[in-house]
Amino acid sequence: MALTGLDIFKLLPKTNCKKCGMPTCLAFAMALAQKRAKLDDCPDVSQEAKDKLAAAAAPPMQKVVFGTGDAQVQIGQETVLFRHEEKFHSPTVLGASVSDKLAGDELLDRIKAVNALQFERVGMKIGARAVALVNDSGSAETFAKAAATVKGNSELAMILVTQSTEAMAAAAAQVKDGMPLLANATLETADEMAKIAKANGCPLVASAESIEDLADLSEKIKAAGVENIVLELKSSGLNEKLFDHSRVRALGLRKVFRPLGYPIISFVTEGDADAQAASAISLICKYSGVVIVDMVEPYAFLAMLTAVMNVFTDPQKPVQVEPKVYSIGEPDENSPVMFTTNFSLTYYTVESDVEASRIPSYIIVVDTEGTSVLTAYSGDKLNEKTVADAMAKFGIENMVKHRKLIIPGYVAVMSGKLEEATNWEVMVGPRECSMLPKYLQEVWN
Amino acid sequence: MPVPQVVESFAGSVNRVTLGATKDDGGTRNSTVTVGGAKNVVYGGSAEDAGETPVVAMDVLDSKPTDWPDALIEPYKDVIDSPADWAKKCVEEFGAEMICIKFEGIHPDKGDKDADHAVKVTEDVLKAVAVPLVLWGCGNDEKDNQVMPKVSGAAKGEKCLIGAVTEDNYKSLTAIALADGHFLITQAPLDINIAKQVNILASDMGFPLERIVTFQSTGALGYGIEYAYSIQERQRLAALAGDKMMAMPAICDVGYEAWRAKEAKLEDAPGWGGAADRGPMWETATATCLLQAGVDIIRMRHPRAVATVKNFIDQVWKSNS
Numbered sequence: 001m002a003l004t005g006l007d008i009f010k011l012l013p014k015t016n017c018k019k020c021g022m023p024t025c026l027a028f029a030m031a032l033a034q035k036r037a038k039l040d041d042c043p044d045v046s047q048e049a050k051d052k053l054a055a056a057a058a059p060p061m062q063k064v065v066f067g068t069g070d071a072q073v074q075i076g077q078e079t080v081l082f083r084h085e086e087k088f089h090s091p092t093v094l095g096a097s098v099s100d101k102l103a104g105d106e107l108l109d110r111i112k113a114v115n116a117l118q119f120e121r122v123g124m125k126i127g128a129r130a131v132a133l134v135n136d137s138g139s140a141e142t143f144a145k146a147a148a149t150v151k152g153n154s155e156l157a158m159i160l161v162t163q164s165t166e167a168m169a170a171a172a173a174q175v176k177d178g179m180p181l182l183a184n185a186t187l188e189t190a191d192e193m194a195k196i197a198k199a200n201g202c203p204l205v206a207s208a209e210s211i212e213d214l215a216d217l218s219e220k221i222k223a224a225g226v227e228n229i230v231l232e233l234k235s236s237g238l239n240e241k242l243f244d245h246s247r248v249r250a251l252g253l254r255k256v257f258r259p260l261g262y263p264i265i266s267f268v269t270e271g272d273a274d275a276q277a278a279s280a281i282s283l284i285c286k287y288s289g290v291v292i293v294d295m296v297e298p299y300a301f302l303a304m305l306t307a308v309m310n311v312f313t314d315p316q317k318p319v320q321v322e323p324k325v326y327s328i329g330e331p332d333e334n335s336p337v338m339f340t341t342n343f344s345l346t347y348y349t350v351e352s353d354v355e356a357s358r359i360p361s362y363i364i365v366v367d368t369e370g371t372s373v374l375t376a377y378s379g380d381k382l383n384e385k386t387v388a389d390a391m392a393k394f395g396i397e398n399m400v401k402h403r404k405l406i407i408p409g410y411v412a413v414m415s416g417k418l419e420e421a422t423n424w425e426v427m428v429g430p431r432e433c434s435m436l437p438k439y440l441q442e443v444w445n
Numbered sequence: 446m447p448v449p450q451v452v453e454s455f456a457g458s459v460n461r462v463t464l465g466a467t468k469d470d471g472g473t474r475n476s477t478v479t480v481g482g483a484k485n486v487v488y489g490g491s492a493e494d495a496g497e498t499p500v501v502a503m504d505v506l507d508s509k510p511t512d513w514p515d516a517l518i519e520p521y522k523d524v525i526d527s528p529a530d531w532a533k534k535c536v537e538e539f540g541a542e543m544i545c546i547k548f549e550g551i552h553p554d555k556g557d558k559d560a561d562h563a564v565k566v567t568e569d570v571l572k573a574v575a576v577p578l579v580l581w582g583c584g585n586d587e588k589d590n591q592v593m594p595k596v597s598g599a600a601k602g603e604k605c606l607i608g609a610v611t612e613d614n615y616k617s618l619t620a621i622a623l624a625d626g627h628f629l630i631t632q633a634p635l636d637i638n639i640a641k642q643v644n645i646l647a648s649d650m651g652f653p654l655e656r657i658v659t660f661q662s663t664g665a666l667g668y669g670i671e672y673a674y675s676i677q678e679r680q681r682l683a684a685l686a687g688d689k690m691m692a693m694p695a696i697c698d699v700g701y702e703a704w705r706a707k708e709a710k711l712e713d714a715p716g717w718g719g720a721a722d723r724g725p726m727w728e729t730a731t732a733t734c735l736l737q738a739g740v741d742i743i744r745m746r747h748p749r750a751v752a753t754v755k756n757f758i759d760q761v762w763k764s765n766s
Contacts, residue, residue, distance in 0.1 A: 082486075082682075084675040119716070121667065215446040239492070239761045246488040250451045257449055271756075274726060274749070278733040278757040285674075285737035286488060299718030302708060303666060303730035310671045311734070345669045352668070352707055356512070434705075437512075438554055 003056045005033040011049035012042065019043050060256045063090075064203050064228045064263055064289070066181040067157025073129050075230070075289030076263035081249055084315050090263070091312040093290045094280070094304055095130030095156065097267075100137045100146035107146060111153045113296040119305060122344060123321070126305040128156065132183070132267075132292045133171070135162035144170035151175045159183055159292065161267075165192040176200035181290075183207070183265065184232055187217050194224035203228035205265055209235070211244055211251075215259035229262045230289065238279055241266070242286050249287045263289030273297040281307045318370030319344040325394045326351065329360030336361045336444050337396060338406035338429060339387055341368040341376050350433045357437035359444055362399060366390045373408045384417040391422060406443075408433075457687035458484040459496060459741075460655050462694050464543070464628055465577025466604040471626075474603060475575035478542055480658075480741035481694035486681055487739050498762040499736060501755055502543035502579050503535040504700045504746050507566045508550025508558060514710040516724045520748050528566045529573035536574045539748040540755065545579035546570055547701075551592045552583035560595040567599040579606040579696075579744070581630070586614040594621040601625040606696070606742075608632065609660050612643050619647050630696060632660040635672045637679055637691075644690045658742065659693045665702040665709075666731040673697065677738035697735050700746030703728035725749040733757055 009029035020041040022028040031037035032053075039045060039053055063076045073093045080086045096114045098107070111131065118127035133150050135143040143162060150158060151174070158180040160171050168182055182200075184207035185193035197204035204226050208214040211233070218229050231248065235241035245264060251257040266283040268276045268291065276293045277300040283291050284307055293304075313319060320342045328351060340350045342365045354361050366386050368376035376382035391397070391405075405424045407415065409431035419426050430439050461482040466472025482496030505528050510518070524530040528546065535541040548563050550556035570578065580596050582589035594617055597607055607622050608630025615631075622629045631647055633640035640661055648654055661677060664670045683691035703709055709727040712720050728750035732743050736758070745751050 082675070082678050083671070084679060212446055212448055215448055219446065237760065242488040242761060243492060246486075247451055250489075251449060255449045255451065259446065260448075273722075274729055274753040275756060277726060278729055278753055279760075281730055281733045282737055282757070282761070285734060297718060297722070298716060299722040299726050302717055302723070303726045306667045306708070307670075307730055307734050310667065311674065313671050315671065315675055345664070345672075348668060352705060355707065356705075356710075435554060 003033065003053065005030040008032050008053065011045075011052055013044045013046075015044065017044065055258075056256075060253050060261050062227070062229065062262045064230055066159070066179050066203050067130070068177070068179050069155070071129070071155045071157050072179075073157045078249075078263070078287075079253065081246075081253065083311065087314045087316065088312045090289060092284045092288055092308045093129045093157070094284075094301070094308060095128050095132055095159065095290065095292045096296050097132045097134050097161070097269075097292055097294045098146075098150060099134050100143050102146075107149055108153060110296070111150055115154050115156065117296060117298060117301045119298075119302055121302075121306060121309065122319075122348065124309070126309055128301060130159055130290060130292065131156045132159040132161050135160075135164060135167050135171075138164070140164060140167040140170040143167040144174045147171040147175045147180075151178050157181070159290070163189070165189055165196065168193060169196050172196050172200040172202060176202065179203075181205060181230060181265075183230075185217065185221060187213060187220070190217055190220045191224060194221045194226045197226045198224070203230060205230045205232050206262075207232040207234055209233075211247060211260070214248075215257070218259045218262060230265045231260065231262050232265050232267070238282070242282060245283070245287045265290040265292070267292045269294045273300045276300065277304050280304050284308055285311055320370040321347045321365055323365045323367040323390065325396060325399065326363045326365060327360075328354045328363060329358070331360040331362050331399075333399065333401040335359070335400065336406055336440060337364065337400055337404065338362070339364040339366055339390070340408060341366055341371060341373055341382060343368065343370050343372050343376075346372045350436070353433045353436040354440070357440040359440045361440070362396065364390055364394060364396060373410050377411050377414075382411065384414055384421040387414075387418060388421040391424075453485065453490060455484060455685035457685050457689075457692055458482065459681065459684045459694055460692050461497065462628060462655065462658060464604055464606050466602055466626075470604070472603045473571065473575065474577055476542075476577070477604075478577050483681065483684075483739065485685065486678070487737055495762060497741070499741050499743060499758055500542045501751050501758075502545040502696075502742055502744050503539060503541035503751060504545050504547050504744055505532045505535065505570065506550065507546060507548045507563060508556050510549070511555070514704065514712075514720070514724060516721050517704055517747055529569035532570045533573045536576055539751055541576065541751070543577050543579060543742070544570060544574055545581055545744050547581045548583050548592065548596070550583075551588050552585050553588055555583070557588075560592045563592045563596050564599040567596050571600060571603065577605065578603065579630075579742075580627075581608060582618075590614065590617045593618050597621045597625045597627060600627070604628065606630060606658055610643065610647060612639055612646065615643065615646055616650065619650050619652050623650070623652050628656045628658060630658050630660050631693075633662065635662045635664070635669070635676060637661075637676050637683075640676075640680070641688075641690045644693065648690070654689060654693070657693045658696050660696050660698070663697045663699060663702045663731075663735070665699075665706045666727060666734060667708060668702070668706055670731060670734055673735060674738040677735060677740055681739040694741035695739065696742040696744065697740045698744045699728055699732045699735065700744050703731040703750075704746060725753070729753045
């Protein structure tokens with residue numbers, strides 16, 4: 001939360017010297033609050049005031065990065081509680097755990113299974129972005145050795161999970177050039193863990209059972225010289241955790257309570273893959289920068305990753321698909337041709353229903369600046385000219401022998417003009433694309 | 446360390462709605478379902494502010510589904526021809542707290558069955574199960590106006606949730622639902638202004654706001670869920686701000702939407718895991734995601750997804766009551 005004019009006024013020299021160009025210090029303070037003036041304009045301001053004002057201007061949630069190279073991940077810097085207020089900024093990093101009790105091929109297989117959790121969806125690559133090595137063995141030596149194996153066999157950003165300072169020191173020293181996230185420090189181990197994090201240049205997870213303890217702990221770690229902190233709430237159950245996460249988010253962003261102005265990490269270990277995915281999705285929606293699950297099922301990851309993608313979409317910007325001709329199935333020169341708009345939701349709904357018809361088809365996507373059929377038509381972005389231009393530009397006439405064009409039922413009114421503009425026969429399709437399978441099977445078989 | 450208080454003083458809350466009429470109440474249901482009552486956003490404030498536990502209404506189709514993928518047919522293959530047996534299985538084996546009869550088969554393009562058929566299905570299901578019912582038309586205005594008033598009459602006094610009425614087609618169903626003592630579903634196409642408008646229209650006809658449940662339309666995971674998500678959050682915030690026209694509990698249609706997704710129904714998808722797992726997962730994920738935004742009744746289809754979602758709800762809502 002930004003300081004008010006009065007808050008700033010208290011920090012100024014209150015001499016009304018006019019050197020800043022304003023008649024009084026209070027006027028200058030008001031101008032500062034509205035960002036119409038710069039603090040540098042005041043020659044007499046104290047260092048203390050400068051520090052306080054700089055701190056107030058800092059983003060309410062710290063950015064934290066871990067991992068290196070292309071696999072480096074960034075979390076934090078969120079600004080709102082609800083995505084419609086602006087947007088969520090740093091998509092949750094999803095990952096899976098690997099136990100250091102595994103050895104040899106079993107360890108390698110698990111690492112490979114985590115690495116393999118990569119998918120392509122609506123033209124974007126999504127996948128697991130972190131691997132968390134858990135010190136189940138209790139041995140520092142085993143943990144350090146397994147950490148080296150994980151690092152040697154996975155590009156993904158690494159998280160080292162142990163309560164033992166001895167194990168953490170041994171493993172962090174092994175893999176520090178991969179900049180792993182160290183999980184975790186508790187009130188008991190804070191000093192020692194902070195020392196390890198500092199020595200190896202790694203970010204550190206602060207883990208506590210209550211919000212109050214967590215605030216103490218993050219301050220303690222910060223005082224020990226570690227700036228990059230991630231919070232973990234060891235709440236008693238999922239229910240309590242979700243309420244706690246909401247409170248931490250509100251405290252960090254709305255109250256700018258700095259001890260809680262860090263991203264959150266969640267570990268999901270209970271239940272089968274389906275139950276873990278359900279918990280993980282709730283923790284993604286409710287403010288986790290990182291979620292680590294204890295399974296490697298592709299079907300569950302595809303769903304969780306899609307949830308991240310959707311929840312972190314910018315609500316102000318419609319997602320668009322590239323305007324071009326899309327082939328559904330393996331269409332040939334006798335296949336049906338239809339068009340729709342480049343609003344991704346419109347396109348993918350049409351695509352899904354055309355697929356369901358099992359009739360190979362061409363879909364021409366007209367550039368309507370990411371608007372739906374009716375909106376584009378009302379806004380004159382979908383008319384006989386834009387459709388004819390798209391057809392010419394993409395060379396649809398060379399792809400099919402016939403000259404029949406199926407148009408969305410909602411724009412039936414443009415049929416006449418479109419026939420004139422293209423010399424194609426216009427066939428009016430259904431209004432709702434869920435009726436497309438039936439329509440295509442009737443008119444095209 | 447002392448931590449600042451986060452105090453939100455909300456003027457409004459979500460209406461509490463009790464569906465289903467028991468014998469004492471003039472109906473034949475053995476149980477009722479109460480939803481709504483939230484006094485904060487999801488997980489906001491304290492656990493007591495969360496209101497009633499969300500419920501799952503399991504879909505039963507009036508006619509044998511023609512386009513369901515094998516993975517979804519499988520759990521119902523022995524009852525798929527009989528809505529009554531199907532409903533019974535949902536309640537007795539899968540723990541459905543409500544049954545939603547979806548009158549798909551009355552649609553002119555999907556069987557064009559008549560009112561007599563729909564009335565018989567309603568009566569059979571009412572006899573077969575004793576949980577509260579949702580009665581949902583096919584979406585074709587003309588056919589719904591012919592059939593749904595008769596369906597309403599067949600369930601008169603049972604306090605069903607009936608719908609859905611839209612901005613363009615609300616009069617006949619609103620009038621009959623009022624007369625038959627039912628609760629009304631008002632539908633909007635992912636547009637919060639239209640949602641409010643439909644509620645105003647129904648209210649202008651004398652339908653009590655406390656008997657309305659809103660349907661904002663649902664997008665499946667990967668297919669527009671973010672729109673539904675934000676509209677549900679905004680609906681909840683509007684209710685909390687004291688907007689009486691937005692204070693209704695919300696219903697969403699997860700089953701139908703999730704199983705339309707390619708990720709759910711594609712048989713062979715290398716690298717995505719088996720079809721038997723993917724469909725239930727897509728439905729589970731869509732439902733759990735919407736629960737984070739604030740929905741009260743979730744229409745679902747696959748028993749495995751229902752079990753996972755009910756278990757999630759138990760963990761998160763019931764653990765503090």
